[in-house]
Amino acid sequence: MTETPSPSRPWFNPWYGVAWAAYVVSMFMPAIPDADGWDCAKASLQMLVEAWKGDQDQLLYGSYTIPNVFMVLSPLLFSLFRSRASNVLWLACATGFSVHVSSFLILCGAEEGWPKSGYFLWLTSFVCLAVGTFKLRRRNLELEGVEALGAGTFFPRTTRTTRI
Numbered sequence: 001m002t003e004t005p006s007p008s009r010p011w012f013n014p015w016y017g018v019a020w021a022a023y024v025v026s027m028f029m030p031a032i033p034d035a036d037g038w039d040c041a042k043a044s045l046q047m048l049v050e051a052w053k054g055d056q057d058q059l060l061y062g063s064y065t066i067p068n069v070f071m072v073l074s075p076l077l078f079s080l081f082r083s084r085a086s087n088v089l090w091l092a093c094a095t096g097f098s099v100h101v102s103s104f105l106i107l108c109g110a111e112e113g114w115p116k117s118g119y120f121l122w123l124t125s126f127v128c129l130a131v132g133t134f135k136l137r138r139r140n141l142e143l144e145g146v147e148a149l150g151a152g153t154f155f156p157r158t159t160r161t162t163r164i
Contacts (some may be wrong), residue, residue, distance in 0.1 A: 001033075004132050005047040006028065010110070013133075013135060013136050014132075015128050015129070015131050015133075015135060016074075016075075016078070016128075016132045017034075018125075018128045018132075019071075019125045019126070019128035019129040019132060020064065020071075020074070020075065020125070022085040022122075022125035022128060023071050023125035024127060025033065025121060026118045026121035026122035026124075027041065027118075027122075029116070029117055029118030029120050029121060030116040030117065031115055031117055031118035031119045031122065032108075032114055032116060032119070032134055033114065033116065033117055033129050036118055037118045037122055039099075040064075041064075041065070041068050042066040043061075043066045044061055044062055044063075044065045044068065045062075045068075046062075046122025047059075047061045047062035047065075048062030048063065048065045049062070057106050064100075064101070064104070066097075066100075067097040067100060067126060068099055069153075070093060070097060071097075071125065071126070072149070078090070081106065085115050090136075090137075091133045091134055092128060094129040094130035094132075095130045097129075097130075098123070098126040098127050098129075098130050101122065101123050101126050102123055104119065124141065
């Protein structure tokens, strides 16, 4: 996907649109055998409240509320924090949440019928957010004359000379 920088929306990236659309759709799809994504999000919030009250057994499943809040607030937060420095934070958060959300596969993947398609779409939304942030960061660096080489390593652009 090729992004064209826009002065009115310098943070816009098609990957973000895909991420947010996938997230919204995932909330209405079955995520586990007896619940859709919205029901799982509500249960996760309830578990986080229980963990806050001292029931530490609920902390792991309750922690899935944090990526949900991040995704719901991300359009607002992206418009507020558009600087180059915040791109690194977005990349770290989106990647971290992608890994955290995928941990549900390790916890419940062995059970038959777990998870359902809504979960995979939910996971895909966080991966798209991370990819979009990486592409935005890379584009911003290229606009500043810095070439991105390798995973997270950035070197100044140099000119090559050829010897005859």
